[in-house]
Amino acid sequence: MTDAAEAGPFDGMLKPAIDDDSRPFWEACDRGELRIQRCAACGVRRMPPRPLCPHCRSFETAWDVMSGRATVWSVLVAHPPLLPAYGDQAPYNVVVVALDDDPSIRLVGNVVAAGDAPLDSIDPHTVEIGDAVTVAFRRLADDVALPVWVPA
Amino acid sequence: MRDATAIVGIGNTEYAKALDRPEKVLALEAILAALDDAGIDPADVDGLASYTMEGTEEIEIARNLGCRAVTWFGQVGYGGGAGCGVVGNAAMAVASGQCDVAVAWRSRKRGAAASRPWAGVRDRVGGNQQWSRPWGLLRPVDEIAMLTRRYLHEYGGSREHLCNVAMAARGHANRNPAATMHAKPMTRDDYFAARWISEPLCLFDNCLETDGAGAVVIVRADRARDCRTRPAYVHSWAQSIPLDHQTMTNFFTDDPLRGPAWDCAAKLWAGADVGPDDVDVAQLYDAFSPLVLLSLEGYGFCGRGEAPGFTEDGGIALGGRLPVNTSGGGMSEAYVHGFNLIIEAVRQVRGTSTAQVPDAEVSLVTSGEGVPTSALLLVRR
Numbered sequence: 001m002t003d004a005a006e007a008g009p010f011d012g013m014l015k016p017a018i019d020d021d022s023r024p025f026w027e028a029c030d031r032g033e034l035r036i037q038r039c040a041a042c043g044v045r046r047m048p049p050r051p052l053c054p055h056c057r058s059f060e061t062a063w064d065v066m067s068g069r070a071t072v073w074s075v076l077v078a079h080p081p082l083l084p085a086y087g088d089q090a091p092y093n094v095v096v097v098a099l100d101d102d103p104s105i106r107l108v109g110n111v112v113a114a115g116d117a118p119l120d121s122i123d124p125h126t127v128e129i130g131d132a133v134t135v136a137f138r139r140l141a142d143d144v145a146l147p148v149w150v151p152a
Numbered sequence: 153m154r155d156a157t158a159i160v161g162i163g164n165t166e167y168a169k170a171l172d173r174p175e176k177v178l179a180l181e182a183i184l185a186a187l188d189d190a191g192i193d194p195a196d197v198d199g200l201a202s203y204t205m206e207g208t209e210e211i212e213i214a215r216n217l218g219c220r221a222v223t224w225f226g227q228v229g230y231g232g233g234a235g236c237g238v239v240g241n242a243a244m245a246v247a248s249g250q251c252d253v254a255v256a257w258r259s260r261k262r263g264a265a266a267s268r269p270w271a272g273v274r275d276r277v278g279g280n281q282q283w284s285r286p287w288g289l290l291r292p293v294d295e296i297a298m299l300t301r302r303y304l305h306e307y308g309g310s311r312e313h314l315c316n317v318a319m320a321a322r323g324h325a326n327r328n329p330a331a332t333m334h335a336k337p338m339t340r341d342d343y344f345a346a347r348w349i350s351e352p353l354c355l356f357d358n359c360l361e362t363d364g365a366g367a368v369v370i371v372r373a374d375r376a377r378d379c380r381t382r383p384a385y386v387h388s389w390a391q392s393i394p395l396d397h398q399t400m401t402n403f404f405t406d407d408p409l410r411g412p413a414w415d416c417a418a419k420l421w422a423g424a425d426v427g428p429d430d431v432d433v434a435q436l437y438d439a440f441s442p443l444v445l446l447s448l449e450g451y452g453f454c455g456r457g458e459a460p461g462f463t464e465d466g467g468i469a470l471g472g473r474l475p476v477n478t479s480g481g482g483m484s485e486a487y488v489h490g491f492n493l494i495i496e497a498v499r500q501v502r503g504t505s506t507a508q509v510p511d512a513e514v515s516l517v518t519s520g521e522g523v524p525t526s527a528l529l530l531v532r533r
Binding site: 009013014016019048076089091109110119140146148 | 274277278279280285287289294298301302347396
């Protein structure tokens with residue numbers, strides 16, 4: 001096994017290790033859809049996805065397509081030291097957005113100029129809490145399209 | 153188990169950016185110092201409590217110390233949230249008779265693989281981190297910066313208040329010869345001139361990176377009276393995982409600014425004869441300055457959104473409303489996953505702090521906010 005310190009930091013963009021709980025989310029993103037898990041019994045949505053509804057304890061789930069409209073809930077501006085692939089794009093914004101369809105659902109993301117634009121494609125200091133944004137997708141791997149956000 | 157046990161020994165290594173001994177040796181040095189402080193033979197240690205992130209296993213401690221028979225051992229998870237829970241679990245084991253002499257410790261080197269936020273990170277990130285890391289929310293400081301921006305937005309605090317936290321800690325460190333920042337005074341101008349790390353947090357909103365170790369010894373109250381030192385009685389302790397909590401990236405719950413401290417505090421005060429108004433001095437976990445604001449509110453020292461004002465006019469400095477992090481804390485003494493805060497809380501009860509609160513009788517110490525957490529209320533009797 002290679003020692004991480006000797007090998008130096010990983011120099012690519014990080015991708016999700018898709019698991020049983022998250023697979024429907026990432027497969028939807030791969031098709032260009034934003035889907036959020038909902039309890040098929042009591043109807044309450046939840047994020048991050050998990051097997052059991054914490055409200056009614058049902059294992060039955062469904063995945064709702066969201067409109068892709070959201071509002072910035074919080075924002076930071078990241079500066080180095082960062083992993084190389086991220087440091088190259090710094091300073092950049094990271095946001096938490098609340099979905100307009102269901103504001104109880106929040107997602108981490110970036111506000112960017114377009115789905116295929118880099119993290120620093122927007123001046124990070126122009127992103128404010130309350131900004132309206134719309135989902136786009138950034139292709140990171142054959143099986144990963146990351147939901148990101150463009151100004152509405 | 154109110155006052156049924158006491159911390160009777162404290163010990164720590166020196167704190168520095170880089171120490172040459174391995175974590176195991178640092179752990180043993182701290183534990184030996186704590187046992188010597190208590191006047192207890194290492195062979196008598198029969199309980200061992202540690203963090204799940206601890207690099208040295210119990211069997212290593214036991215066979216190096218020459219413990220005759222360890223009859224209880226346990227660990228607590230969630231990094232900086234563990235500390236007070238490690239001590240609390242040890243106290244519970246002593247109180248229930250599973251062991252008679254428990255040692256709790258933390259040894260940490262910044263160069264150790266487990267201490268680096270992205271050590272071993274390769275291409276794919278799993279579990280909860282898949283919902284944050286790919287977007288460049290990479291470091292603990294980013295996770296807390298996100299909550300901080302929302303906090304300042306909702307409550308109207310400013311960086312001036314984060315600066316108050318950093319300045320109070322530094323002022324206390326300047327009185328503490330063992331503190332990493334002992335000889336480095338800081339001005340408000342220094343704070344505002346520092347480089348950004350993750351806006352709204354700058355370099356001085358972050359804790360130190362430290363090599364070092366600390367340990368405490370816990371025994372029953374009847375035995376405590378025979379030890380060398382003035383006992384710091386474990387009056388109450390608590391842990392909490394609140395509803396729908398996600399460690400560090402706690403953005404998904406209904407009310408992310410009501411962190412784990414709130415439920416931990418409710419349990420802590422329910423088990424105590426005293427309340428927040430009776431606390432003389434507090435060590436509030438400060439991996440990042442905003443955690444102190446969240447903890448002031450969570451543990452009931454002020455209302456929601458009132459922590460910024462609480463820090464004004466020297467409110468958390470020695471001589472203020474509630475002196476906080478009187479050794480310099482994680483930001484200016486050492487960052488040993490909060491274990492140095494526990495040691496300082498004991499010193500305050502003993503009357504031996506370098507920033508001593510006169511006649512301190514009730515001493516609070518908390519572990520990491522924003523993660524499954526814990527707290528410990530120590531008293532003098």
